[in-house]
Amino acid sequence: MPAFKLIVGLGNPGSKYEETRHNAGFFLLDEIARRFDASFTAEKKFQGDVARAFIGAHDVRLLKPTTFMNLSGESVQALASFYRIEPGQILVAHDELDLPPGTVRLKKGGGHGGHNGLRDIIKHIGKEFWRVRLGIGHPGSASQVVSFVLKRAPRSEADLLTGSIDEVLAEFPAVVSGDMEKAMQRLHRKPEKAKPKKPDADAKAAEPGGDGQSKS
Numbered sequence: 675m676p677a678f679k680l681i682v683g684l685g686n687p688g689s690k691y692e693e694t695r696h697n698a699g700f701f702l703l704d705e706i707a708r709r710f711d712a713s714f715t716a717e718k719k720f721q722g723d724v725a726r727a728f729i730g731a732h733d734v735r736l737l738k739p740t741t742f743m744n745l746s747g748e749s750v751q752a753l754a755s756f757y758r759i760e761p762g763q764i765l766v767a768h769d770e771l772d773l774p775p776g777t778v779r780l781k782k783g784g785g786h787g788g789h790n791g792l793r794d795i796i797k798h799i800g801k802e803f804w805r806v807r808l809g810i811g812h813p814g815s816a817s818q819v820v821s822f823v824l825k826r827a828p829r830s831e832a833d834l835l836t837g838s839i840d841e842v843l844a845e846f847p848a849v850v851s852g853d854m855e856k857a858m859q860r861l862h863r864k865p866e867k868a869k870p871k872k873p874d875a876d877a878k879a880a881e882p883g884g885d886g887q888s889k890s
Contacts, residue, residue, distance in 0.1 A: 680735045683768075695810040696823040702808065702839050707736060721745075721748055721752060744791065750799060754799060774811050777809035
């Protein structure tokens with residue numbers, strides 16, 4: 675597959691949210707920028723913070739939308755259109771309720787799974803982009819999801835998330851070059867841990883629709 679030209683990290687802007695579970699995508703982007711000596715600059719026309727990283731032989735844009743979560747697609751579409759980047763050349767990093775902390779999975783396409791950031795990106799550019807799903811675990815009750823993702827994780831969980839980000843970055847040369855099969859073989863060999871009890875379908879359907887800052 676073609677090499678990636680745009681890597682997006684999802685989160686909410688501002689100090690109130692910077693260490694919350696919902697900002698896992700921002701955490702990964704910040705670490706990419708640090709390791710590859712890239713600096714973010716606020717770009718009003720793209721409604722986000724943008725950096726340019728040279729990863730091996732690849733020239734890659736990094737984007738952290740500053741629109742709040744449920745308008746992330748506006749930022750992604752603006753930058754992708756400007757640089758003529760196709761959906762299949764975009765990798766989106768986000769928090770994932772359906773994976774336990776410390777687990778990471780790569781995936782292309784599919785639905786939004788209730789994630790407001792993914793929902794809006796799909797609305798703007800379709801489904802055919804890749805995702806880095808960074809596990810944060812599930813609180814076990816639909817009514818707790820919003821407060822769960824908008825809180826800091828305890829140190830033990832935060833360390834597991836940091837470890838999963840390190841695992842992704844260890845495979846980053848293969849990821850960025852488009853060798854996703856190789857990256858998935860290595861990242862997916864770590865088994866998922868036991869998941870907490872999830873709400874039933876009726877309870878999940880009753881989850882709040884999101885206020886622009888939440889995953890539901």
